[in-house]
Amino acid sequence: MISKNQISFVRSLQQKKYRLKYGCFVAEGNKIVVELLNSNWAVEQIFATNFFIEKFKIDVKKNNINIVSKIEIEKISGLFSPTDAIAIVKIPTAKIPDFNTVSWSLALDDIQDPGNLGTIIRTADWFGVKQIFLSENCVDVYNSKTIQASMGSFLRVNFFETNLSALIEEKKFKQIAVAVMDGQNIFNTTFEKSGLMIVGNEGNGVSEKIISMADLKITIPKIGQAESLNVAVAAGIVCSCIVK
């Protein structure tokens, strides 16, 4: 059973101001909820159908599951095609970046689309990129579409909302690279073993100020005629080049 208050509470978490107010976010999807149950993340509430509980052999008491019908799930879901489980998860306290890491970190300047951000998180996780720095104007990591598109990878990548120019000025990275339209061919570039790779906004790319602060400007060479690449695709190609 789910009360009216619970419905409006879960729905309110679709908005960032309520996520900040209550300090929690919504994670939807059977696989993600199972991963959450097996993680050390603070899961505050779970709404799940009997189908989910039986399929994944979930201990209802131990995990404090609120058993609901599919119709009730639909009432609180932010998805077009709701699944069978929704978790309300505590937003973790900000970690401290690891500047001694031996791998590359990503920085995202003003990414606006939650699906793109989620896909970038998933890609970073695939390539072993463990840290993502987000400019203050980026879409929120805890947006439910971002969480959904990350396919559980938000559990394994660390995020830092930060002022990117201040971050660069700290000179903590061996190399600061930036993806632009007129840089050197990324496929002919040899990268340092670690550094910070900056990818920018869907329409405008990386801001001029940040570009001017980078050590290295790289470009994915265009052979055909498309005006631009989708930013998640571009980030994927960039990640494949910096880690190999």
Added chain:
Amino acid sequence: MISKNQISFVRSLQQKKYRLKYGCFVAEGNKIVVELLNSNWAVEQIFATNFFIEKFKIDVKKNNINIVSKIEIEKISGLFSPTDAIAIVKIPTAKIPDFNTVSWSLALDDIQDPGNLGTIIRTADWFGVKQIFLSENCVDVYNSKTIQASMGSFLRVNFFETNLSALIEEKKFKQIAVAVMDGQNIFNTTFEKSGLMIVGNEGNGVSEKIISMADLKITIPKIGQAESLNVAVAAGIVCSCIVK
């Protein structure tokens, strides 16, 4: 002005059966409609606001524009955030594949998400991949979300809905490569100058039958922990490797 009949006609084109029945599809977005007007595609109708006409200096008479209000655009739009112009475009007759092309072609086995397909089309266009073969179960190219995500690249890439195993059996390509989870490292692979690269379904990858018919199985090596890559990101990385 837009009539009730026109509203229901345009809305019906969100469904494939009506696209097939009427032989046309919807293309939304200011840039896409401008590109269409400058192309040799058969545009049957255009609904646009005065803002669009003034901004892009469109000749209303010559282009037979139906001037509508933003509210009317919203009534016929399939987008969450409608723009100022919607075109009804004739589905072109199927072209004949060019097997003498000097570049690689893509084949998509059972891609289901229209946004993914559109992003793959856009990426193919960036990398100069001019032909995409789609298995019979792929989402429709003329789905309005696909058209939207392709950002105009559907105008420059040729599509062929086909039986992929029959296509492979014709032995028209120098090399048939397939993206799988257990193939050789794509970054250490030298490709022929041209060939067919097959990428598969979001959840299940390329079907076993098609895999068994390929000359070469390649993999984007996983360094981190994500279970998989988004298919459009994977296709982007694959394209970057076959064309360079």
